[in-house]
Amino acid sequence: MQVDVPDVALPHIPPEAGNMVTDFLDTIPKAKEKVKPIDTFLETMSKQKAAQCRHEEVERRKYAAKVKAFQGRLGKSASAPELAFTGVRTPPRPNPAVSLNVADEDRWLPPKIAAEDVKVGMELQGVRGRYGLNGVFINIGAPRDGFLHTSEWRDGFPEEQPFVLNERIPVRVLHIDDEGRIFLTCRTGPLERPPMFKIPAIQDSDIEAFDALSESDSIEAEVVRIALYGVFVKVQVPGSQMVQALLHKNEMTQELKETVSLGMKVQVRLLKKDDWKQKKVIGVACAE
Known part of the structure; x- marks a missing residue:
C-alpha cells in the first residue's frame, strides 16, 4: 500500500551552529594536552610519597637499632623516654613526669x-x-x-x-x-652562684692576641658554664678583651671532672686546631 508523505520543511540551521560544533571538536585534543601536566604532577607526587615512606622506614629501623643497643648496654628493657639523652627524639607525652609503662x-x-x-x-x-x-x-x-x-x-x-x-x-x-x-x-654546698657572663663577639684583635701565645703558655680562666660536652671558661690575655673559650671534656683532667663548678679558677692552654682563627672559635685544654 502506498502512503503519501506530506512535504515537511526542515528547520533552518544557521551556519554559526555548525561552526560551534566544529570549534567544540577542535577543543578535545587541546583538553587532552592540558590533562597531561596533571597526570605528570600526580605521578611526581606519588614518587615523592614513596620516597618519604622509604625514608621514614629507614629512620624507624635506625631508631629501633639505637633502642636495642641501649638496652644491651643497660642489660634491661629501656623505654623510649629513657633514651632522650642519647639524642633520639621521642614524641611529647601528656604527663612526661611519669612512665606510661609503670602501673x-x-x-x-x-x-x-x-x-x-x-x-x-x-x-x-x-x-x-x-x-x-x-x-x-x-x-x-x-x-x-x-x-x-x-x-x-x-x-x-x-x-x-x-x-x-x-x-x-x-x-x-x-x-x-x-x-x-x-x-x-642537685649539687651540695653553698647556693651562691657567680653572675651570668655576657658573651662578647670575638674580634680580630682578640684572635691576634691569642695567636701570639704558644700552646704551652698557661692561662688562668674561670668556669662560666657547664654543658654535657665540656665547660665554657672566660679568659683574657694581654691585648684582648675577656672572651669565652671551650674546654672540651676530652681535654679535661679527671681531677677537674670530679671537682669542676661554676666560678672555679683553672689553668688552661690554647689549642691551635684547624682554622680556628677564621672561625673565631677559641679552644683550650687543661694546662699540665
Whole structure:
C-alpha cells in the first residue's frame, strides 16, 4: 500500500551552529594536552610519597637499632623516654613526669605545694619531666615545674644524664626569679652562684692576641658554664678583651671532672686546631 508523505520543511540551521560544533571538536585534543601536566604532577607526587615512606622506614629501623643497643648496654628493657639523652627524639607525652609503662599504683608524684610556699634553699623531692634546651624540668609538686640546668645535675662534671623516669630526685631550690620561675640544683654546698657572663663577639684583635701565645703558655680562666660536652671558661690575655673559650671534656683532667663548678679558677692552654682563627672559635685544654 502506498502512503503519501506530506512535504515537511526542515528547520533552518544557521551556519554559526555548525561552526560551534566544529570549534567544540577542535577543543578535545587541546583538553587532552592540558590533562597531561596533571597526570605528570600526580605521578611526581606519588614518587615523592614513596620516597618519604622509604625514608621514614629507614629512620624507624635506625631508631629501633639505637633502642636495642641501649638496652644491651643497660642489660634491661629501656623505654623510649629513657633514651632522650642519647639524642633520639621521642614524641611529647601528656604527663612526661611519669612512665606510661609503670602501673598506676606504682607511680610516685610529689605532694602538692603552693607556689608561695616554695623558698630558696628548700629541700624537695621531684620526678623528671620534659627536657629543655640546657637541662631538664623537674615536677616538685608546685604549679610550675622547676628547671634543673645541666651545670646543676651533680657535683663535678655531668658525664651523662642521670635521671630515670618515676624515680625520686632530691633537689634544692637554687633561685626564684621575678617571673616566678624556679631553678633547682642537685649539687651540695653553698647556693651562691657567680653572675651570668655576657658573651662578647670575638674580634680580630682578640684572635691576634691569642695567636701570639704558644700552646704551652698557661692561662688562668674561670668556669662560666657547664654543658654535657665540656665547660665554657672566660679568659683574657694581654691585648684582648675577656672572651669565652671551650674546654672540651676530652681535654679535661679527671681531677677537674670530679671537682669542676661554676666560678672555679683553672689553668688552661690554647689549642691551635684547624682554622680556628677564621672561625673565631677559641679552644683550650687543661694546662699540665
